[in-house]
Amino acid sequence: xxxxxxxxxxxxxxxxxxxxxxxxxxxxxxxxxxxxxxxxxxxxxxxxxxxxxxxxxxxxxxxxxxxxxxxxxxxxxxxxxxxxxxxxxxxxxxxxxxxxxxxxxxxxxxxxxxxxxxxxxxxxxxxxxxxxxxxxxxxxxxxxxxxxxxxxxxxxxxxxxxxxxxxxxxxxxxxxxxxxxxxxxxxxxxxxxxxxxxxxxxxxxxxxxx
Amino acid sequence: xxxxxxxxxxxxxxxxxxxxxxxxxxxxxxxxxxxxxxxxxxxxxxxxxxxxxxxxxxxxxxxxxxxxxxxxxxxxxxxxxxxxxxxxxxxxxxxxxxxxxxxxxxxxxxxxxxxxxxxxxxxxxxxxxxxxxxxxxxxxxxxxxxxxxxxxxxxxxxxxxxxxxxxxxxxxxxxxxxxxxxxxxxxxxxxxxxxxxxxxxxxxxxxxxxxxxxxxxxxxxxxxxxxxxxxxxxxxxxxxxxxxxxxxxxxxxxxxxxxxxxxxxxxxxxxxxxxxxxxxxxxxxxxxxxxxxxxxxxxxxxxxxxxxxxxxxxxxxxxxxxxxxxxxxxxxxxxxxxxxxxxxxxxxxxxxxxxxxxxxxxxxxxxxxxxxxxxxxxxxxxxxxxxxxxxxxxxxxxxxxxxxxxxxxxxxxx
Numbered sequence: 001x002x003x004x005x006x007x008x009x010x011x012x013x014x015x016x017x018x019x020x021x022x023x024x025x026x027x028x029x030x031x032x033x034x035x036x037x038x039x040x041x042x043x044x045x046x047x048x049x050x051x052x053x054x055x056x057x058x059x060x061x062x063x064x065x066x067x068x069x070x071x072x073x074x075x076x077x078x079x080x081x082x083x084x085x086x087x088x089x090x091x092x093x094x095x096x097x098x099x100x101x102x103x104x105x106x107x108x109x110x111x112x113x114x115x116x117x118x119x120x121x122x123x124x125x126x127x128x129x130x131x132x133x134x135x136x137x138x139x140x141x142x143x144x145x146x147x148x149x150x151x152x153x154x155x156x157x158x159x160x161x162x163x164x165x166x167x168x169x170x171x172x173x174x175x176x177x178x179x180x181x182x183x184x185x186x187x188x189x190x191x192x193x194x195x196x197x198x199x200x201x202x203x204x205x206x207x208x209x210x
Numbered sequence: 211x212x213x214x215x216x217x218x219x220x221x222x223x224x225x226x227x228x229x230x231x232x233x234x235x236x237x238x239x240x241x242x243x244x245x246x247x248x249x250x251x252x253x254x255x256x257x258x259x260x261x262x263x264x265x266x267x268x269x270x271x272x273x274x275x276x277x278x279x280x281x282x283x284x285x286x287x288x289x290x291x292x293x294x295x296x297x298x299x300x301x302x303x304x305x306x307x308x309x310x311x312x313x314x315x316x317x318x319x320x321x322x323x324x325x326x327x328x329x330x331x332x333x334x335x336x337x338x339x340x341x342x343x344x345x346x347x348x349x350x351x352x353x354x355x356x357x358x359x360x361x362x363x364x365x366x367x368x369x370x371x372x373x374x375x376x377x378x379x380x381x382x383x384x385x386x387x388x389x390x391x392x393x394x395x396x397x398x399x400x401x402x403x404x405x406x407x408x409x410x411x412x413x414x415x416x417x418x419x420x421x422x423x424x425x426x427x428x429x430x431x432x433x434x435x436x437x438x439x440x441x442x443x444x445x446x447x448x449x450x451x452x453x454x455x456x457x458x459x460x461x462x463x464x465x466x467x468x469x470x471x472x473x474x475x476x477x478x479x480x481x482x483x484x485x486x487x488x489x490x491x492x493x494x495x496x497x498x499x500x501x502x503x504x505x506x507x508x509x510x511x512x513x514x515x516x517x518x519x520x521x522x523x524x525x526x527x528x529x530x531x532x533x534x535x536x537x538x539x540x541x542x543x544x545x546x547x548x549x550x551x552x553x554x555x556x557x558x559x560x561x562x563x564x565x566x567x568x569x570x571x572x573x574x575x576x577x578x579x580x581x582x583x584x585x586x587x588x589x590x591x592x593x594x595x596x597x598x599x600x601x602x603x604x605x606x607x608x609x610x611x612x613x614x615x616x617x618x619x620x621x622x623x624x
Contacts, residue, residue: 052234056225056234064223065222074229074232082240148221172216172218173217
């Protein structure tokens with residue numbers, strides 16, 4: 001059976017796809033996710049790069065919002081894409097690449113946050129609060145700024161799972177079922193985690209008011 | 211329960227094309243360990259490398275801004291047009307017209323670039339594990355991941371050097387004046403008198419010492435915030451002897467003297483500055499603490515001894531995944547297998563780790579133990595066939611081994 005990815009026309013096609021996605025990262029123009037995943041599974045590096053170009057902004061954004069620090073983002077993005085590209089065969093529905101990579105980012109970030117909190121407890125690291133001013137857009141309306149500042153100021157005090165749940169629900173705007181699916185947990189568990197995170201926020205607000 | 215709110219648009223990282231390119235370059239590099247050390251753009255830069263053998267590459271005006279990668283020893287000299295180049299590790303350098311840049315050293319741990327003259331803009335790829343520095347003769351600029359511009363211009367009074375930080379932060383090091391930290395929006399300039407342009411042997415060794423000190427910081431070398439602050443003030447005091455100037459984004463120019471006085475007089479500013487210094491250094495220590503196979507191994511052992519077995523397992527796992535060719539990788543894999551089996555009750559994970567250990571070093575001092583443990587792990591999982599295969603594997607290699615009797619009794623045997 002002839003290889004569908006050889007030949008001059010195929011080479012031109014690959015170049016065109018990658019070039020288009022490089023110039024407009026995140027664009028949904030061009031081949032479907034399913035087509036890219038199928039080609040990437042076959043070892044086509046252009047398709048792997050095209051998947052990265054299409055979802056790099058989304059993944060960078062999610063990583064940034066969960067970690068709350070720009071310095072943590074690059075490694076997390078790289079690790080997440082590496083895991084995704086290594087395990088493409090496990091993706092049941094190739095068209096669902098976006099939500100799948102989102103879950104990978106959440107899981108990878110969770111591992112890092114967990115390790116970090118253990119290092120804190122061992123005294124090998126000192127927790128530093130997130131400086132909301134450095135991560136929030138100046139275009140945000142005052143009420144949004146206040147809300148986000150409140151969330152990010154208390155983030156380091158939360159358990160990492162509660163923190164991730166809160167970010168997915170309150171910052172990413174995911175519904176509870178969506179957030180539960182992304183984290184790979186049940187609806188009742190995500191509710192408990194968000195409640196736990198909100199207790200930390202309430203406590204912080206009370207202390208501030210005192 | 212609160213309603214979902216969509217704030218994502220207001221919390222977004224700055225994503226330049228260079229940053230995304232660097233991320234993809236790193237992913238590609240890590241995806242292809244077998245190609246490590248071999249350059250991805252060999253055909254495209256073949257001529258460039260050949261030309262490097264003669265010392266200098268001149269970029270014709272028409273072919274500037276190639277984005278091609280350069281190798282250690284390459285000299286890139288621009289004519290009337292700027293030249294853009296990309297280092298193998300993802301850093302992009304824009305060499306301004308009539309400027310010359312040489313890549314002195316490039317490895318996984320360190321990259322050193324020299325700006326011989328002129329100016330250049332650096333968009334340094336963020337990589338925790340390597341030190342990136344720009345050599346400007348008597349001045350060295352050290353960064354970990356940022357965008358900045360440097361200028362080195364020969365004037366009547368001597369060498370004029372200017373560093374402008376656009377994003378992140380850098381440290382400017384001089385053998386005679388210590389260290390000045392620069393943050394986004396700040397710039398620093400100095401004039402090196404003509405007679406001092408080439409550092410003396412003593413000064414070179416002093417500079418080497420400051421570089422070595424920077425590379426040897428460990429989490430154990432904890433300094434308290436007061437000491438950090440005092441050290442920083444001292445470095446500013448030393449900077450007073452130079453003509454260094456620090457200029458803010460708004461253009462209000464102040465000398466290092468003024469800045470020092472300002473810090474002394476304004477307690478709020480002092481406190482804020484102090485926090486920023488300690489935060490930055492703490493961050494650097496943690497970052498540095500987490501890199502390198504040796505440090506990962508030490509941290510894993512430390513965590514294991516402290517009873518944080520899950521953390522220890524994760525750190526061993528990191529070491530094996532990130533540094534499979536390191537001499538400690540096989541031992542780390544074995545330790546991981548032991549932890550998963552004995553403490554974390556994860557025989558499946560233990561089998562994976564032990565097999566990995568044997569694959570990395572099938573004849574190491576722990577190989578016999580690993581093979582014996584594979585028998586126990588298979589038995590713990592209730593897999594009789596696997597257990598018998600593992601038993602046979604052990605007994606074939608170590609018929610009189612220290613565990614042979616114990617192994618023989620497994621898998622429902624005698």
